Amino acid sequence: MSLYLFFDVGNTRLKWAAVESNQNPSAQQKKLWAYSGSISSKSLQSAEHREELADYIAKTLPKPDAIGFSCVAGDEAITNLKSLFPQWSDLNWQQLKGDSTFSGMRSLYQDASKLGADRWAALIGARALSTNNTLVVNAGTATTIDLLGSNGVHYGGWILPGLGLMQESLQSKTAQLPLAVREESQQEFGTTTNEAIIGGCDAAQIGAIHYALLQAKKLNHPVERIWLDGGNAKVLLAQIKKSGLQNWPIEQTEGLVLRGVWAWLLQNL
Ligand SMILES: Nc1ncnc2c1ncn2[C@@H]1O[C@H](COP(=O)(O)OP(=O)(O)OP(=O)(O)O)[C@@H](O)[C@H]1O
């Protein structure tokens, strides 16, 4: 049996996971990855942290037969990532980019080389999970919202500041606003500054998803499934449920980018 190792280098977190060749990227079960983990993407900048990470991964898994990755954290991060396992120098690192081809899918992005590799990977991952009209929401450092038709066409999407960025920018660019902290008893409309900021940023994120649903319907691709992934997925989903939007066909998922890299690698072995 072969082993495949994947990396998703985001702006905040670096995630990895490994699977065996008898597994399938369309599998829906929660415990999908034989091995997985995440650390701060900044760790790649330090030789000491790189060595620790490489040691940890090399100790927890046997030598993989292939490595696939996507990276939106810049060229230096890619160079640092590829330097991790000098002992596996014969291994081919396969990089999924925004313009990597994937059979059965295409993007309407005018210049696909500019499309974030994580967005394209998440769309491929979503396609592995379901083939209906789908909205892919990755709520990380940035929040991205992308429409994928049942025909495999990516109609494009939106990039918003993520929840954390929205809150931080209010603090850093105003005189009077603090860094807001999420509390249990969030009201519909804020009656304190803290509540007003948390509620306002939630409304911007949820409102954008709502608007995307309306736009998709207008384009005659009514959304049948929303996949919500990323570091802020859990809090956003809780807010969506609390807001009385229970009839949205939304499901939280983890590792959609890794899943996409996996599906793509299998097409390229
Ligand atoms: N344990 C955590 N560590 C870091 N960020 C977290 C954590 N839990 C929630 N977050 C939130 O998630 C955001 C990071 O999102 P994510 O973990 O998806 O990483 P990312 O690097 O932004 O990934 P991507 O670039 O793929 O969106 C942070 O801005 C923060 O608000």
Ligand SMILES: CC(C)(CO)[C@@H](O)C(=O)NCCC(=O)O
């Ligand atoms: C939008 C982010 C930052 C989300 O991680 C990433 O996908 C990216 O850097 N994209 C490049 C620009 C684009 O997708 O059009």
